[in-house]
Amino acid sequence: MTRLLTVENLSKVYTLGGGLFGKSRELVALNDIDLTVEAGETLAVVGESGCGKTTLGRCIIKAQPSTAGRVVYHPKSGGEVELTSLNKRQIKPYRQDIRMIFQDPMSSLNPNMRVFDLVAEPLRIHRIARGQELENKVVDTLARVGIPADALGRYPHAFSGGQRQRIGIARALVLDPKLVIADEAVSALDVSIQAQVLNLLDDLKEEFGLTYIFISHDLGVVNYIADRVVVMYLGHVVETAPTEMLFERPRHPYTEMLLEALPIADPTRRKGRRPELKGEIPYLGNRPQGCPFHTRCKYAQDRCRSDKPVLRPIHGTAQSAACHFAETLDLKGAYDDAPQRTFA
Amino acid sequence: MTKPLLSVNDMAIVFTSPDEPDIEAVRQVDLTLTPGKTLALVGESGCGKSVTARAVLRLLDKNADISRGEILYDAAQDGPVDIARLDPDGLAMRSIRGAQISMIFQEPMTSLSPVHTIGNQIDEVIMLHERMSQKQARERTIALLDQVGVPGARDRANAYPFELSGGLRQRAMIAMALACTPKLLIADEPTTALDVTTQAQILDLLRQLQDDFGMAILFITHDLGVVAEVADEVAVMYLGDVVEQGDVYEVFRAPQHPYTQALMNSVPRLQRKAERQRLSPIKGTVPSPKDRPEGCAFTSRCPHAFAPCPNIRPERTEVGAGHIARCHLLTQANVEEPA
């Protein structure tokens, strides 16, 4: 596999308040994030609200500036490009390669533009096509996502949520990108429409050789679509693992908690009472000392309250976890009959 | 079988608007709720599930009206009452609403007053329906908050809603709904705005409270996972019609209506890669109630649609013990069998 993207020590700190009067406070939304994306994989970033997964996506694509760290893109032509250090003009060519799909298809489509112009806009900005060629390209792309040509002259409000999301996907794909960041791309959709869009994303990946960073809070969807998963908690990566290993045997207690809480659409696998689920995500501003998860962790020891664990590979597996006891804890997976086996 | 607490029979709700034709948002709803049981009403956005819930409490907007059917509420003392015939602002309805039937909402922030402490808001509900002094009411409030798992209930009662996290706010909302020990609790997407771990806690809490108080719960959701987790019975709604109702195990094991089947096939299953199957979504999108066929509402998207579907409304067919579905495929099988 070839490396497509490397994220090194990426941090994002928001400064709140301040101004003329009053003291400013710092809010660490991303804390030293390291991750890699291989060409052709679907990497899922999961976590609950406020864990920083959306900020991570936006910092990678430079929709927001990051505070520290590097995001390095490895184009097919070879070499590496440090996206974080580029200015607006320098980054423009790479905007073709890295595209984004937004959560809310209503707010991400300009309500004053017709479908044709919405999809043609990226082509025009990058001066890739004009005239007949432009029209063909737009019509082809829309047809590929399932929007017929007779819809070209309509405005976004004439479409249903699912169709708007298809138009959003067409906007991302029309530039033939390499990497697509999908930020909760199916979360706002109804179940039946969500399934349509998931299948579409699957097909498009194969057809165009895409790589996805799939940001989601829904572990069921992640299990379906992802090859590898990054679990985030309070701005930290707490675990990364190939999807199946993560669901088979998580290595971080927070992952276990997420899996335990996941409702499964099968009453025979009903989980009953789960007293071990406790607490809520603390406010980002008062992150606990030591391990960020220790306040809710049922395995927490004294060490967890003082030492902050770093993300490290677990020997003998393809997993990494930021837990002092990752090797010794025997955490419960989510597959029904999960036998406790290790992967070499 | 226990006597039903609430039964909705053949209810329809019409929305009027000054410059458009009337819209029948809810066309045919039959529901039965039994004490101590949870009925999950599941469906996609716009299917009319929330409107149905609000109709039971007569909380509909001015432009909506129950045009047909009855809502029979059987509260032991003085025989069944048809809620659909009560004056929404009348004394009878007000004594039911809040005291005997109460409701919790998706976003507690918008249903709690931001300028009063949660303690005061719960006190007020208690004093409105029961003869109690302020002091007694506050004691009850603290007990309730404690029961719904608000840590440090005595202090938290003096907190304003914005000072609480999403999960605690929903707990406070539940405490308020339970203030007068209602016989029926309507929960409209109570966990949709919450994170999974918080959602799991709230679902646990609701089950716990049902065991303690023995009330019936009408649980409205779009999430089949949540249904499987909390429901005793499930009713599936599509475009204003209840298409299937039955025991949750039964419906999930053998869904009878093509819509229920399709809905279940749309949810990604938690499986290993090797067993993973491609999702089979429902084709197309939900039409507007204006374009709903006269017959079965699901006709336009149904893979099995045939001659009678667009024009004739399918009958209620009992396919198992208490398991009812409305589909021509089922009646046709019944007709053909004897032949």
Add this chain to the structure above:
Amino acid sequence: MALDTIAPLAEETRPTRVRESQLHLMWRRFRRHQLAFVSLWIVVAFYLVAVFAEFLAPTDPGAYSARYTYAPPQGIHFFVSDENGWHFQPHVNGYTTEIDRKAMRRTFVVDSEVVIPVRFFAPSEPYLLAGFIPMSIKFIGVENPRDPFYILGADRLGRDMLSRLIHGTRISLSVGLAGVTLSLFFGIIIGGFAGFYGGWFDGAVMRVVEFIRSMPTIPLWMGLAAAMPKDWSALQTYFAITIILSLIGWTELARVVRGRFLSLRTEDFVTAAQLDGASDWRIITRHMVPSFSSHIIAAATLAIPGMILAETALSFLGLGLQAPIVSWGTLLQEAQNIRTLATAPWLLAPGICVVVVILSLNFFGDGLRDAADPHGR
């Protein structure tokens, strides 16, 4: 490739509204707002009067006649009765003079016996319509120019109130429009920069705006107006007043524009355009401005009444426009004392016009604002 991902679209085309742009939607919502819709037509009517002032006014606003000072309104009548019965003949009635011995004053009484025929599209002295179209026809006039013709009465110099009112409409309404145009120009540029780039520039601009808005306006205007050289021509004064008014007026519009920019800057579709690689200029002109132009139109409409009122107030106080320029303000100046009001209440007609126009503009602007809000129901 699976076919199930392609959804048939036909079933949800809503044929009536598929091709409507935002502006169409806005217009539809606006039409539903009946008060605003009626107000729109009133405003349009007033502006038409302003444009065709020379044609509509029966006489020159400066033409005076010592014979008819404070002549009361004649009204206009359409039928006369004579030996042949009733027949159509638009006319006004002449005056007879009475001497009020107690007050030692001459008063006019309309004498219905005297019929002065009136003609529509009457020939007149040649004049230039709107300053450049030569015409020699008036909308309405008397057959014999020597006859008195005061539909709305005369002022202290025997000038025709109606003609003066019509010409005053032109000045007052155009001051409002010109002032708002100027404010809009400053407001959009300054507010736009502040809203789009934010940071210290935004902070500085907003402090300046707050400072200007915290100053009492009337004394400020008075100071500025007093600083105008006395020997300036009428036209110069007119433009000076416009500039003075917009020096305050731009602040409100700058705030609106800045607010829209700030809220749009965080919209997903603007982020999406940034991620397309669009330049700032393209984002502003293609994505942001079309999204708030309707709001700006509404805000500008709501700013016009303020301008008109300000001009009226200044002129009324004698600090704004000066005679011989005719504006509602200068006209009202004539109605300042009780004696005049008691004997010639028709001098208050400009006041009625001010109230009607201001109300209409406000209703119209409110309607526009409601219609421009896509989330409004």
